[in-house]
Amino acid sequence: METQGVRAVDGAEALAAPPSASRARPSGHLWELDVLGRVWRFFTSVRMALVLILILTAAVLAGTLLDQAPPSVIADPASYEQWLERARARYGFWTDILNFLQLFNIFHTLWFKLIIGLLTTNIIICSINRWKGIKTTVFGARVRMSETFFQHARYNASLAAAMPMTTAAERVRRALALSHYRVRTETDGSSVAIYADRNRFSRFGTFLSHLSIVLILAGTVVGGVLGFKDPEFIVAEGATREVGMGTDLSVKLEHFTDEYWLEGPPKDFRSELVIYENGQEVKRGMIRVNSPMSYKGVRFHQAFFGQTAVMNVTDTSDALIFDEAVPLAWQTREGSRPVGSFDLSGQNRTVYVIGPTSGENDPLIPAGEMRVEVYRRDTGSLVAAENVSQGTPKAIGDLNVDFVRESRFTGLQVVKDPGVNIIWVASALMVLGLAMLFYFPHRRMWALCKALPDGKAEVRLGMTAQRDVSLTDEFKRLRERVGLALGIRPDGGRTAGGGDDV
């Protein structure tokens, strides 16, 4: 009972499937209880697919027109609050409404994923639904068609052949085969039925393109579950940093170089990296924007770069407690100055290092100096702040701080994504499927050679419209070829009906 609806849909014969096959109703009188069938039909509905695609379109339009908060901001409620404050300047009164509707983070919301999930289900069920029909069309097409078929076929012709039926049939077969058609015949006492087709596997193109969409989504899920991504992996020149994320890798930046065109725009960024696994050097090389480096599935991409300040801190007893390059990878809200920070846990201190605004004369921080601000780590209150010139140590609160020199850091995107291979395979299938479908469309021609009482033969040809592409040219070409094979001049012979001349 529950499968009735499914069968009604599955049984739709591909040959002459009405466009509304998927809307077929089960004939059973218990259709009210046919839950599975109803759900199934719900998901085969093209209207649903169209509605989903339209919602996606609207969501994406909103997502491109409205500012979207970056994932790192979303992850941290405090910085999201700050982000919202800035958004308020732009969207004013609407900010809260937009925020409530989650429109500042459209692509990562549950409802966006839900729509994508529904569309995937939709695609899977539609494909299963059509599988049988496609298989029948490709492997089990009927060879013999009725008289009425030839009368009503959109493209049809009738040719008189001055030869016996079997000879005529053989010539028709040859003509079609020479046109690169695959020909099947069925003979009975008074007629030979012929079916010829070409590019029949193109029918699977629909299936391939649907399958590939499901695979692409699967690939993103695999990547999301088994992979990781660190878009802001910063390493200072000379420093070594652990990758973490469950790997035993660490990365050292030997050297960073940036080059510019004479006209000003950047020409090249490159980082010389060394990769260590459990402390052992395993790989070394140079990466640039279009050529990443990869080790055991973990890829290192050049993403950004910036300035560091090598800082040197001693405590009251003159013991060296910090000696590292501090990447100034962020910007202060006022004055857009490059800023970085480090923690001195033993001292309960957090130290901010602020550099001069680049490219201008900074009134607060002259070139060659760094502003150093020391905060209590637990309360966040300011302890002391001073400008420090390069090479001249200075006491700031209970610390003695030296700005040793400037250097560079590189910003890498560190990615592991095992799903990406699935995605490229799926993409290839998609393009293959679409190319088959649209550039090598399936063509089918039926013919019937009938013996006439006078020992001659009548040959009827019929072609149905493939989807709705005009086959006028193709039919004309085939008819002429068949005609020639039967000894009829191109302009001779009766031809009937059909077709648009485009």
Add this chain to the structure above:
Amino acid sequence: MSELSEYAFVATVAALSTAILLYLVNALGARSLRAFSLADGGSLATRSANGAYTTAGRYGTILAVNAFAFLTASLVFRTIASGHGPFANMYEFSLAFAWGALALYLYFELRYRLRILGLLVLPIALGLLVYATTVPSDITPLVPALQNDLLLTVHVAVAIIAYGAFTLAFGAAVLYLIQRRDSVRWLPRSTVLDEMGYKAVMVGFPMMALVVILGALWADIAWGTYWSWDPKETASLVTWLIYGGYLHARVLRGWRGQRSAMLLILGFAATLFTYFGNLFFGGLHSYG
């Protein structure tokens, strides 16, 4: 070389403008011809009118082919001068878009012997060229992300074909809406226009899929992220989905004619949004 490219550009604009005039004469000639022959039942005068109208059309085609050749030359010279394909800025991409529209249009004209679409597509191509003159045309050096010649050249080449095909589909859709009751004598029958739109989408849809995929591949190599919901990549995906919606509505729900034509117009709007998107939003593609 870049001077040669500019001369070829000027020649393109001249040839294209003249071609548009001739296409117009051709279409109007066809109209007066029909009107005349209706009144007169066909006469010697009709035949000479007929001759004039096809002559205008034939020269129109010749000029359109010339414009196409000049534009090709302009792009080739520029490629030689700059050392990379036409994808570094809006100027280069406008020329390339116009090239795609012309290429696809000429292919369809020769294949289906239908000049009427030119009446819409050629002015669109001219519009793109005129737009190109309003943006800086200096040869700009490539920023690091764009230094992936092969991948980007293919990406852009395929995009050009897809956009060209969608422009053609748009032309067919607009003419369809004018002709939907088959009341305009000098236009082809509405079913023909409807089908032209479909055929153009058949060419463009797989190409657009390839555009999105190659874009993702490039992003993966350059940034380590094949998809970041960057406005430009998102817009191109949506464009593709709209044409996907068009195909499904047509094949599965039998949409024809007006509704189908509206989808093509929506699709072309999305294409333009994708193309001019850089002007509205930032994002990774914002070097344009």
